[in-house]
Amino acid sequence: MCPFEFFRPKTLAEALELLERGVPLAGGTALTPRRGEKPAVIDLRELGLDNLEIQASTILIGAGLNLQKMVDAVHILPVALREVCIREAGWNLRNMATLGGTIMSSDGRSPLLTVLLALGAKALIEPGGNTVPLVELLQQREGAGFHRLITTIQLMKPLTLVYEQISRTPADRPIVCAAVAHFFEDDAGDLFQVALGGFGSRPIRVEGAESILEHGRDIDAAVEACRKVYAKAGDAWASAEYRSHTAGVLVRRLLTELLS
Numbered sequence: 001m002c003p004f005e006f007f008r009p010k011t012l013a014e015a016l017e018l019l020e021r022g023v024p025l026a027g028g029t030a031l032t033p034r035r036g037e038k039p040a041v042i043d044l045r046e047l048g049l050d051n052l053e054i055q056a057s058t059i060l061i062g063a064g065l066n067l068q069k070m071v072d073a074v075h076i077l078p079v080a081l082r083e084v085c086i087r088e089a090g091w092n093l094r095n096m097a098t099l100g101g102t103i104m105s106s107d108g109r110s111p112l113l114t115v116l117l118a119l120g121a122k123a124l125i126e127p128g129g130n131t132v133p134l135v136e137l138l139q140q141r142e143g144a145g146f147h148r149l150i151t152t153i154q155l156m157k158p159l160t161l162v163y164e165q166i167s168r169t170p171a172d173r174p175i176v177c178a179a180v181a182h183f184f185e186d187d188a189g190d191l192f193q194v195a196l197g198g199f200g201s202r203p204i205r206v207e208g209a210e211s212i213l214e215h216g217r218d219i220d221a222a223v224e225a226c227r228k229v230y231a232k233a234g235d236a237w238a239s240a241e242y243r244s245h246t247a248g249v250l251v252r253r254l255l256t257e258l259l260s
C-alpha cells in the first residue's frame with residue numbers, strides 16, 4: 001500500500017483548500033478499501049454536514065448525514081425514502097455510510113439514488129456554491145477529476161412517494177426498481193417524477209412518462225414510455241426483454257396505487 005496523507009479540516013474553507021491535494025472521506029466504506037490509490041484524504045466529519053431541515057416545500061439534508069439517521073428521521077422524511085435507505089445497506093454500513101458518499105459511489109442498482117431522482121434531488125456543490133441537479137451530478141462524477149465537495153442535498157417535498165423493486169431475494173439489490181413522486185405546484189398544476197433503476201452506472205429519470213402523466217394521467221402510455229427506456233437494458237443479471245417488461249409492471253403498479 002502507498003503512503004497517503006490524512007487531513008481533518010475544521011472549516012469548510014480549509015477543506016476546500018485541501019481538495020487540490022486529495023479526495024473527500026465521508027463514512028469511508030467505499031473509499032477505505034481503495035486508500036492505497038489516493039495521495040491524500042480529507043475527512044469531512046468535523047464540518048457539521050449532518051443537518052436535516054424541512055422548509056416549506058423542500059427537504060435539506062447534509063451530505064454527511066449517515067443513512068441510519070435518515071432511517072431514524074420518522075415524521076421528517078417520506079416513508080419510502082427511509083425504506084430505501086434500509087434497502088441500500090445493512091445496519092453496520094448504514095451507521096457509517098453517508099448520503100454524499102452514497103451519491104458519489106453507487107451505481108444504477110441503488111434504490112436510494114432511484115428515489116432521490118424521483119424526488120428531484122439537487123446537490124449544493126463547493127467551491128462555487130452551485131446547485132446541480134442530481135441527474136447532471138451523476139454524469140459529472142464519472143468524468144476524471146471531480147475535485148468538488150457536496151455539502152447539502154435538496155429534495156422536493158412530495159405529496160406522495162412510492163417505490164417498488166424486483167430482486168433475486170428481498171434483501172438483494174434490485175434487478176429493476178421504480179419510484180414515482182407526485183407533487184402539487186400551485187400555478188403549474190400536478191407534477192410527477194418517475195425514475196427507473198436496477199441497471200447500468202446510474203438510475204434514470206423517465207421524462208417521457210412524466211409529461212404523459214402531467215397532460216392526462218394516461219397510465220398505459222406512461223408504462224409504455226418506461227418500457228421503452230429499458231428496451232436495451234440487458235446485462236448479466238437480466239435480459240433487456242425481462243427488464244423492460246418488469247419496469248412496465250412495476251410502474252403500472254405504482255401509478256395505480258398513486259392515482260387511485
Ligand SMILES: Cc1cc2nc3c(=O)[nH]c(=O)nc-3n(C[C@H](O)[C@H](O)[C@H](O)COP(=O)(O)OP(=O)(O)OC[C@H]3O[C@@H](n4cnc5c(N)ncnc54)[C@H](O)[C@@H]3O)c2cc1C
Nearest residue numbers: 024026027028029030031063097098100101102104149150
Ligand atoms: C461490506 C460492504 C458492502 C458494500 N456493498 C455495496 C453494495 O452492495 N452496493 C454499493 O453500491 N455499494 C456498496 N458498498 C460501498 C459503500 O458502502 C457505499 O457506496 C457507501 O454508501 C459509501 O458512503 P461513504 O459515506 O462511506 O463514502 P466514502 O467511502 O467516504 O466515499 C465514497 C466516495 O464518495 C466521495 N465523497 C464522499 N463524500 C463526499 C462529499 N460530501 N462530496 C464529494 N465527494 C464525496 C469520496 O471521495 C469517495 O470517492 C459496500 C461497502 C462495504 C464496506
